[in-house]
Amino acid sequence: MKKNIILFLTLLLGCNLSGYCQQAKHTFALGDEAFLLDGKPLQMISGEMHYPRVPREAWRARMKMAKAMGLNTIGTYVFWNLHEPQKGKFDFTGNNDVAEFVRIAQQEGLWVILRPSPYVCAEWEFGGYPYWLQNEKGLEVRSKEAQYLKEYESYIKEVGKQLAPLQINHGGNILMVQIENEYGSYGSDKEYLAINQKLFKEAGFDGLLYTCDPAPDLVNGHLPGLLPAVNGLDNPAKVKKLVNDNHNGKGPYYIAEWYPAWFDWWGTEHHTVPAQQYSIHLDSVLAAGISINMYMFHGGTTRAFMNGANYKDTSPYEPQTSSYDYDAPLDEAGNATPKFMKFREVIQKYLPAGTQLPAVPAVKPAISIPAIKFTQSVSLLNTLPVAKENITPLTFEALHQDYGFVLYRSTVQGGKSGLLKLKDLRDYAVIMLNGKKAGTLDRRLNQDSLILTLPAGKVTLDILVENLGRINFGKYLLQNKKGITEKVLFDGAEVTHWKMYSLPFGNLNAVKFGAGTQSAQSPVIKKGGFTLNKVGDTYLDMSGWGKGVVWVNGHNLGRYWNVGPQQTLYLPVEWLKKGHNDIAILELLKPAQTQLKGIDKPILNILQP
The missing domain is CATH 2.60.120.260 (Galactose-binding domain-like)
Known part of the structure; x- marks a missing residue:
């Protein structure tokens, strides 16, 4: 009896130390038409949300919003350049704690689709690759080149240590894991894709693996034997035919990226798509029993310097904005939009009989900050x-x-x-x-x-x-x-x-400011503060400034640029405090500017010459 009690206490202590006890194991498999969870059909109704684009303190609240819209699954990439910013130095802490993101999803009753390919695209710096890969002579990303595969293997094994234990077949909530990412739009080397599969398995990802590609490129990017998921196509008959043609005449059917809107880049109009234009397609897809992942359910913000850029021979260089609002069902601050409500109505129709969705959480309070004062400055050339x-x-x-x-x-x-x-x-x-x-x-x-x-x-x-x-x-x-x-x-x-x-401005710790806001004729860094009696989300109105970067209480909020369309920087309530708050701005073009305020609504749709 004593031995049994000691064993029980040991197990309980182990759970407490890890902060996580494995849940009951489930099975997840491919049926001929549907995904099978414990042998019964499961239609994944998923939404993409990226952990680094949302403050860690807000992850749970955003997931509650996902449940309220009717989602049962969350999709996320894993970002190599966040987790190995310098060669051999890994970071899975703070906002990079992707395992905690997955665990919170499980606690909130959500499954997860994991996308840890070394390449993510995602409107993210270098498509997720760490910059230092370019210093390895001869290294060629997305290829069988030996140095690339060596670095890839090192990285994916570290990811496996964090996330492989959270797969559904190990008691976690990760249903499937994606290898590579839209590879068919880049190449067609099946040997390279097979190496991807092998590396994932060796890293501990021993559950269901799949590929995803835009419809025109699926043949190039699909690895025989894995489920081919489709991006950017929502005609049920065409989706089923494409999958059947590449998967031995069988399903199940999964739209891995369904786009209810689009992202923005500097100097072009803000992208919006009316909800009605897409709710009818969501309805037809769900009616056909197809699983879906909307990209994005919640975009959030690409903070610091992590935005990517597009470039083609036929178009100019197009760097993306810091706001990743995406005109998604959840706005940049995590509030429900009309699109959210419309999609919720559609999803409700396809829930099991008697299932009622949770109430939609109230809109988060937003505040205005009438005037922010700057009391110190320094010319960039003097620091x-x-x-x-x-x-x-x-x-x-x-x-x-x-x-x-x-x-x-x-x-x-x-x-x-x-x-x-x-x-x-x-x-x-x-x-x-x-x-x-x-x-x-x-x-x-x-x-x-x-x-x-x-x-x-x-x-x-x-x-x-x-x-x-x-x-x-x-x-x-x-x-x-x-x-x-x-x-x-x-x-x-x-x-x-x-x-x-x-x-690099990873932080401003080395900057030595002088008193006052002396005039400058070149880029300047200004420092000041503001006092709050109550906290709430706010949006810094940068429309009177030129171009630069803002930090509040040590957090890099991202870039601003008066060319637009983004004219505000979202400042989340989680990073504010009652009393004094610090702010610093690097201004490149208008060093004399001192007027700044926080407003209660974003401005994402104004272009300036």
């Missing part, structure tokens, strides 16, 4: 680190820098005018002569040169270059280095002997 010197400009990657900015400095002989040309600028540059802004260059607009008139004597030429986001889709994944990637010419002659100052 530089130790320089690295080289004859020619070095890229971010050569400087072992991931994101943010690099200041390139050289000295040129003045007293003349000429064309300054940057070959090949990636992505945005502020040009300064003797500390004064002389112009800007913007890769979006195919700008790489401008006429400068230099004052007499020796002139300090400063070029502040911003990485606006590495390309996340297509063949240019392999051409993704940042900074001045070739050379600088002035008046036809190459400018050499450069000093480079790394400014």
Whole structure:
């Protein structure tokens, strides 16, 4: 008897220490027409939501919203560049704690579809790849190249340690795991896909694996033997035929990405799609018994410097906005939209008889902040680190820098005018002569040169270059280095002997501010604060500012840029506190600006010249 009591207490203590006791194991399998949970049909009604785009403190609340709309499953990518930001250094803490995200979903009664492919796309920096892969000579992502596979294997094994125990066949809530991601839009190497499958299994993912591809590319991206999921197609007959043709004439049928709206990029109109336009398609898909994952159910915010960019031969470089509102059923702050209510009505029709959805949680309170005061500032040029010197400009990657900015400095002989040309600028540059802004260059607009008139004597030429986001889709994944990637010419002659100052701005701890808001004629960092009697979501109105980045209470809220369409930065209630709150702004274009307020609604749809 004593032995039994000791064994029970030991097990209980083990559960408490781990914070998680395995639930009863289930089976999840492929039927000919439907997914089978414990031998019974399950129609997954899923919504995509990415853990780094939502404050950790809000994960549970967003999942309750998912349940209220009728979802039974959450889909999420896993982001390599978050979890291995530097080679061999892994991070699964704080907002990167994806295992806790999955556990909270289980506690809230939600299944999970896991998408831990090293490549995610997702409008995310470098499609999820860590920048340092580009420093491995000869490494080629999404290929059988040996170095890539070695780094891939190391990464996926670390992910497996975190998440493989949470698969449904181990008592967790992960139903299926996706290998690669829309590979058919990139290549057709079945051997490479088979290597993906092998690496996933070796990492402990021993449940159901699947592939997903847009309908036109599914043949290229499907690995025989795995379930082929379809993206971007919601005609039930076409979905079933496509899957049957590639899966031995059988189902089940899963639309892995169903798009009820779209994302935004700087300088283009805000994308919105009326709910009615898509609710009829949701109805027909669910009526046909097809499982679905809406991308996105809740977009949230791509904070810090983690937005990606698109680039094609037929269109310009298109860096995405920090807001990932996506016109999704849940808005950027996690509130139900008319689309949410319309989709909820449709889903209710297909729930088991007698099932009633939870009440929709009330709209979260939003607050205004009438005036935010700035009491300290410093010119960016007065807060530089130790320089690295080289004859020619070095890229971010050569400087072992991931994101943010690099200041390139050289000295040129003045007293003349000429064309300054940057070959090949990636992505945005502020040009300064003797500390004064002389112009800007913007890769979006195919700008790489401008006429400068230099004052007499020796002139300090400063070029502040911003990485606006590495390309996340297509063949240019392999051409993704940042900074001045070739050379600088002035008046036809190459400018050499450069000093480079790394400014990644992972935090502002090293910045030394001066009192007052002294005037500057070049980029500036301002610091101030505001006091709150009550907290709530708010939106910083940046429409009167130029371009830059905002931190509140140490959290990087993302980029702002008055070209739009995004004119506000979402500031979540979870990162505010009663009493004093700190704020800092890096402003590139309007250093004299001091007026800032928080408003109670976002502005996501205004373009400015």
